[in-house]
Amino acid sequence: MEGQAVSTRINLAPVARAITTAMLCVMVENAGAQQFGDAEGGRQLARENCAECHAIVNGTGASANPNAPTFKDLAKTPGMTSAALTVALQTAHRNMPNFVMKANERQDVIAYILSLKENH
Numbered sequence: 478m479e480g481q482a483v484s485t486r487i488n489l490a491p492v493a494r495a496i497t498t499a500m501l502c503v504m505v506e507n508a509g510a511q512q513f514g515d516a517e518g519g520r521q522l523a524r525e526n527c528a529e530c531h532a533i534v535n536g537t538g539a540s541a542n543p544n545a546p547t548f549k550d551l552a553k554t555p556g557m558t559s560a561a562l563t564v565a566l567q568t569a570h571r572n573m574p575n576f577v578m579k580a581n582e583r584q585d586v587i588a589y590i591l592s593l594k595e596n597h
Contacts, residue, residue: 513559514581519589522582523548530573535593544572552593562587 523533530542535549551557566583569575578586 513591514584514586514588516585516588516592518582519585519587519592522578522586523589526576526578527586533589542572548590549593552590553595557591557594559584559587559591562590 520533523531527533527548528541530540530545532538532540532547532549537547540547551562563583566578566586
């Protein structure tokens, strides 16, 4: 077969899948990073808005209001996630004042609560 061109085909499908997978991982990681707020800012907001009823700092004992769980107890509740806390903070509670937080403030408080979770 002298004089004939040799056709070499490169299958780019695996490369395309790898690139797509890498891009999706980066997007998911960035989305996760955006989902959580600033824990220190959340601590300050909790001091200003929640500490009257809730124990917001680890080691401070029970909450001032016996019906209000401590933030540490909230954090260590099995299955407690950012999504679960978002729903909880957007739902009216009979024994909780009805105050409105901006989305970024809510995410900051959630980040603070979740920062109290023990990873041991």
